[in-house]
Amino acid sequence: MAGTREPIWARPERGARGPQPEHSRASIAAAAVVLADSGGLGAVTMRSVASALGTSAGSLYRYLGSREDLLDLMVDAAIGELPRGDPPAGDWLEDFIAVARELLVLYQRHPWLPETIRPGTSFGPRTMDFFERCLVVLKPVPDSTTRKLEAIGMTVGVVAQFAASTGAPVPPEMLFVAVTPEAHPTLHAALLVTSPPPPEPDLFGKTLRILLTGLLRQVS
Amino acid sequence: MAGTREPIWARPERGARGPQPEHSRASIAAAAVVLADSGGLGAVTMRSVASALGTSAGSLYRYLGSREDLLDLMVDAAIGELPRGDPPAGDWLEDFIAVARELLVLYQRHPWLPETIRPGTSFGPRTMDFFERCLVVLKPVPDSTTRKLEAIGMTVGVVAQFAASTGAPVPPEMLFVAVTPEAHPTLHAALLVTSPPPPEPDLFGKTLRILLTGLLRQVS
DNA sequence: TTAAACTGCAAACACCGTTCGCTATTTATT
DNA sequence: AATAAATAGCGAACGGTGTTTGCAGTTTAA
Numbered sequence A, B: 001m002a003g004t005r006e007p008i009w010a011r012p013e014r015g016a017r018g019p020q021p022e023h024s025r026a027s028i029a030a031a032a033v034v035l036a037d038s039g040g041l042g043a044v045t046m047r048s049v050a051s052a053l054g055t056s057a058g059s060l061y062r063y064l065g066s067r068e069d070l071l072d073l074m075v076d077a078a079i080g081e082l083p084r085g086d087p088p089a090g091d092w093l094e095d096f097i098a099v100a101r102e103l104l105v106l107y108q109r110h111p112w113l114p115e116t117i118r119p120g121t122s123f124g125p126r127t128m129d130f131f132e133r134c135l136v137v138l139k140p141v142p143d144s145t146t147r148k149l150e151a152i153g154m155t156v157g158v159v160a161q162f163a164a165s166t167g168a169p170v171p172p173e174m175l176f177v178a179v180t181p182e183a184h185p186t187l188h189a190a191l192l193v194t195s196p197p198p199p200e201p202d203l204f205g206k207t208l209r210i211l212l213t214g215l216l217r218q219v220s
Numbered sequence C: 001t002t003a004a005a006c007t008g009c010a011a012a013c014a015c016c017g018t019t020c021g022c023t024a025t026t027t028a029t030t
Numbered sequence D: 001a002a003t004a005a006a007t008a009g010c011g012a013a014c015g016g017t018g019t020t021t022g023c024a025g026t027t028t029a030a
Helices: A027-038 A046-052 A067-079 A092-109 A125-135 A145-166 A185-192 A203-215 B027-037 B046-052 B066-080 B092-109 B125-137 B145-166 B187-191 B202-215
Strands: none
Touching: A027 A046, A027 A067, A046 A067, A067 A125, A067 B066, A092 A125, A092 A145, A092 A185, A125 A145, A125 B187, A145 B145, A145 B187, A185 B125, A185 B145, A203 B202, B027 B066, B027 B145, B046 B066, B066 B125, B092 B125, B092 B145, B092 B202, B125 B145, B145 B202
16 A cells, blocks of 8 residues: 555645745746657657756656656646637537547647547546536537546547557568558458548548537437 | 668567577566466566566567567567457447447456557557457448447547556545635535435447447448 | 587666755745 | 744666567578
8 A cells, every 4th residue: 555655736846844846847837848749759758858958757656646746747748738728619519529629639739649648647627627618518508427438438548549540650571561461351352452541531520520419318 | 761661560579590499479468468367567667577488688689679569579578458249230239339348348458558558559460350340330330440440449449548547546635735715716615515416327329329329330 | 429508596777756955046034 | 033844956876668689599491
């Protein structure tokens, strides 16, 4: 039981005594986000973040309990970039899909974000703002909040899926080295097609429309 | 361009000369899977895998070019545990959902699997067997193979989403420390509900049915 | 028979997250 | 105003990580 620690959001940003800190959680998170944007999550080390701030790795532990805390800060800072205002109140479905599109471009701008949202992530206030905004958009839906949260979770998962497949496409000859015509005739034939049919123009919107109209809007 | 390396599946398992190797890719992968099952992916280190095999970390590099190769082997070994026979040919939708259920229990048995399938994963022959099997099940569907692969990819993503949400539930007071009644009234109200409505009994099947009937089966 | 290719291994390297001891600084208490 | 407590910054260190390297022994091809 000693392995777990209080999430960073439950700890005060600084104590009541001692000299004024030279940095802040926000500035540390911002520096880490910049590093991750340009070099991936692997470029975010205690030492790299510290040196970007002009300090040392050990000093960061005056602000963070662990590297996981840093990841939590990064996630919340990135999600906090999402626009805050309510979308024009039209159809709740289109409004919600618009929110999902905002999240998709955020995931594409910060490719490290989906993988940084891990089991064990402690979500911060900006992330809660996002969930609250989703619920506000879904207010016209007569379903229970539990159902809505299920739908929101599924939507976030689908967005991550699309962000992963649209970013940095892998050359097929790298992905399919293990395909043999004998064992995988259907798959092999599909790879030989010279002019594959164009992908669905708006597969993203189509998928979410299908999913959300099925999961919600039971007007019971 | 020197940073990339040929995927492990394109390299011969062993050379033509020299003494017979004491281990194999299969035995190494099996040892790593056992470690990951009991201690998570973090328990899989070159040294731990090596000592489980009675050898040293450096020796593993006679079989693997990097730790990423080891992860590729693990992924293929785990997916290779899926049953190989065709399901009874009934409705393609129910047959495919049955395959998805098999994948779900595999993900639950190997919680490290979804996170180990990362961008950059090189899929091996057993994984190709799985994709081939999916395409065989979807043979009755009149859509193009491109559409089917889109649907398969989306299905795999949804399965991972469900596997993540069903394993090791996090206590809500850990997840929602950042919720304030003022900034998040809807969310806050939802957390106060004493008896939340029971979750959809088969949300998994329902979601996939919705998704697949929407994405496929256009009998055009 | 000789040379090339390969295996196994121990040691080392650079880097990682994290801890510790120290000095200096600020605040709360007396 | 004086004192004690709590905090900030920092450099050095610790154990762990993935990976490289040099070397000795083994097997195969030429």
